[in-house]
Amino acid sequence: MDTTCFTSIAFQETGGFIPRPQTNRHRSRSKTDDRFIVSTSLRNRHLTGVNVQQELRRVRGVAVSQWTIRRRLKKANLTPKRPARGPKLTAAYRQARLxxxxxxxxxxxxxxxxxxxxxxxxxxxxGNNRRDRVYRRPGPREKKPEEKKLRFLQCCFAETVSYSGGxxxxxxxxxxxxxxxxxxxxxxxxxxxxxxxxxxxxxxxxxxxxxxxxxxxxxxxxxxxxxxxxxxxxxxxxxxxxxxxxxxxxxxxxxxxxxxx
Known part of the structure; x- marks a missing residue:
């Protein structure tokens, strides 16, 4: 559509070419909600973005998307990482170690x-420690049919052997x-x-x-x-x-x- 149409309408309404005042987008959460999101994640580091979203809705009655939760956590320098692994220690095991x-x-x-x-x-x-990575373009989420097959290309495929080959x-x-x-x-x-x-x-x-x-x-x-x-x-x-x-x-x-x- 021609932009001159919008210009003429604005001129008829305001009598000039000065832009009309616009309202900025309001935040869908307060600073208190942001602190609640960060503190909830710090109390339990194994909670996902969906878990924090559900907890925010249950406690404070605020409904936001999981992507908003992840953005607030990233702003607080909290990003998902692989957890360190170790044996499960009961109180008796900890006492024996001490x-x-x-x-x-x-x-x-x-x-x-x-x-x-x-x-x-x-x-x-x-052996396979599940840490192997392959660099490729994202295929399954792409809309183009020719890019959906990138995951199964020979150069992106990892062969396995039954029972780890002995x-x-x-x-x-x-x-x-x-x-x-x-x-x-x-x-x-x-x-x-x-x-x-x-x-x-x-x-x-x-x-x-x-x-x-x-x-x-x-x-x-x-x-x-x-x-x-x-x-x-x-x-x-x-x-x-x-x-x-x-x-x-x-x-x-x-x-x-x-x-x-």
């Missing part, structure tokens, strides 16, 4: 150097000055776990016992709380070879320095 920390707080280097920290890890041939169990140990060899435990894979018999024969007898003789009488073994570590057969074998296991709090892999390796 007692362990107080007990070993004043240990010397000589005491820590006599401990062998061991751990087992399963290695998959085609797996194997590896074991190793570290101390203050030395480390053991990397041990491959045969017969342990995706379907078969590490049994007590294999742990005693292939790991303790062949690698831990010779290492204990190298350290001396003060040798202490730290091998976690897996069921093959705490079984009666394992405890009986350690008593026979006079190896003292270290009492370790449950669900505390973060306290084991070998986890960083």
């Amino acid at each position: 007692q362990f920390s107080h007990k070993n707080l004043n240990w010397t280097i000589e005491q820590w150097s006599s401990i062998l920290f061991t751990d087992e890890s399963r290695m998959c041939l085609h 797996s194997g169990m590896m074991c190793a140990g570290i101390s203050y000055e030395r480390k053991t060899e990397l041990v491959f435990v045969p017969g342990v894979g995706w379907r078969r776990g590490l049994t007590t018999q294999k742990y005693v024969e292939d790991i303790l007898l062949d690698h831990v016992v010779p290492y204990a003789r190298y350290i001396g009488e003060d040798f202490v073994l730290m091998h976690g709380n897996a069921w093959c570590h705490t079984a009666s057969v394992t405890r009986q074998f350690l008593e026979e070879v006079e190896i003292k296991p270290m009492m370790w709090p449950a669900l505390s892999p973060d306290l084991n320095p070998i986890e960083h390796l």
Whole structure:
């Protein structure tokens, strides 16, 4: 439509070409609502924008869109991120970790150097940690039919293998000055776990016992709380070879320095 039409109408109404006063768009929420949105998200960091939207509507009776919620959170420097992962700790587990920390707080280097920290890890041939990313143009949300197929292009496709293509169990140990060899435990894979018999024969007898003789009488073994570590057969074998296991709090892999390796 020709703009001269609007100009002539404005001239007839106002008698000139001065623009008429316009009303700005009013905010659909107050500063109190903005503080409520931010404080609600800070009280529970796992709430989504929809959850905060529902909470605002339930408590204050204010109805806004979820995109408004996200904009207010972004203005407060609150953006969604991947949460850090860790084991679920009950009150008893936390108390045990605290007692362990107080007990070993004043240990010397000589005491820590006599401990062998061991751990087992399963290695998959085609493992997937769900962190793979591919850069492409957004396809499924586009209106053009030719762009909807971009997701399934060969260059944007990640192939998978059933059961991760097989797996194997590896074991190793570290101390203050030395480390053991990397041990491959045969017969342990995706379907078969590490049994007590294999742990005693292939790991303790062949690698831990010779290492204990190298350290001396003060040798202490730290091998976690897996069921093959705490079984009666394992405890009986350690008593026979006079190896003292270290009492370790449950669900505390973060306290084991070998986890960083």
